[in-house]
Amino acid sequence: MQVKKILETVANAGFEVAIVGGAVRDILSKQKVVDWDLTTNAKPQEILKLFKNAFYNNRFGTVGVPLENQQPETRNQKSILQITTYRTEEKYTDKRHPDVIVWGKTLEEDLARRDFTINAMALRYAQGKPLKLVDPYNGQGDFKNKIIRTVGDPKKRFSEDALRLLRAVRFATTLGFKIEEKTLAAIKKNAKLLSEISGERIHDELFKILESDNAAEGILLAKQTDLLGVFLPELEACFSVEQKSPKRHHIYDVGTHCVMSLQNCSSKDTVTRLATLLHDLGKAKVAEIDEEGVRTFHNHEVVSSRQVLAIAKRLQLSKTQREKLFKLVRWHQFSVNENQTDKALRRFIKNIGVENIENMMDLRIGDRLGGGLQQPESWRLKLFRQRLKEVMKKPFTVADLKIDGHDVMKILGIGPGPKVGEVLNLLFEEVADDKNKNTKKYLLKKLEEIQGK
16 A cells, blocks of 8 residues: 555656566566565656655665555564666666666656566556556566566677676576576676676675575576676586595585585575585585595685685675674584584584574585485484584583682682683583583692692
């Protein structure tokens, strides 16, 4: 109802207005509309006068109008409906943004500047009349036939805005469509243009691909079109690294294994899915064959973790995302020996964080299945997960020691400071695997031994 009221407000003010973008596809396919985009012949300042909470802080003619969410769980949150003035664009020096923007006069003129035919449809609104489809490039036909095709000459469209190269892959992935032959050839021919696009914009498109049910197909499509080597050259390099060898269960090269791991990762968390895709990058740098003909990848997880930090910086991930990505990749090679001590399990939890345990398990299962194993979990992994639960139910921390900082300061003759914590942690490590040692008598004796050194 809010959107209808906004359409009515613009139309009643004497302006043309139409629904554009993904909302048109959702309406035509009778899906719930998530994001609303409108276009109009009204200028930004004229739109601002119609809506008291509207805002305008860009040069592209887009005015934001806050919407109150209708779902009970999100009722106190707001989403933004965007209204953009008809426009034409000229010159794209940075291969992303137009140098010249001219306000357009007609809806058809505005649709002509859009990237793909499925995005160049509009539903024109008129008071008291049904929405009228405006489709000058047969976007409805391409949508029905599940085809991604550029509006006009693909080379021109991609030279205007190189991000469209990756957007084509993203739309094909998320919608389950095929890229039309000429468009596909133009992407491959112009793939290097993507290097001129900021990491932040590539990050947005990559994450949308990773969030799709067809994420693995999307990564392979990026490889097929030569885009993967532009935005993830570290992963592209892995496809030439073989893993098949005696004493190894792997059936794929490293790159294919990474993609298959992603395909088998059940997590809905995007960073976890990214970590699963990138977890073995370091294998391309450390691969060797020993005297018995066995392929080895010693310390690949350490190298991989350094690489993903560089990728995270390049793609402008947040600090929280960077830290999580690093932890999942750095420690994904964890052991699941049935003889592991509680101390070893606590060290594992400390390394990855309690909040990341399930994500790490999802990565490990994806890794197993992506390597050719048939069972998601070995009996050792199941036992490991059970022991983790037991350790977390009965946590044993420095705070549980039978002595405290006052005892440390008194025995060692030191004042408050980092040294006190260091000593307590040292004592904790001493008794972590044998809680019977956690007595005041034993710990004071250990303190005296430390004091005597």
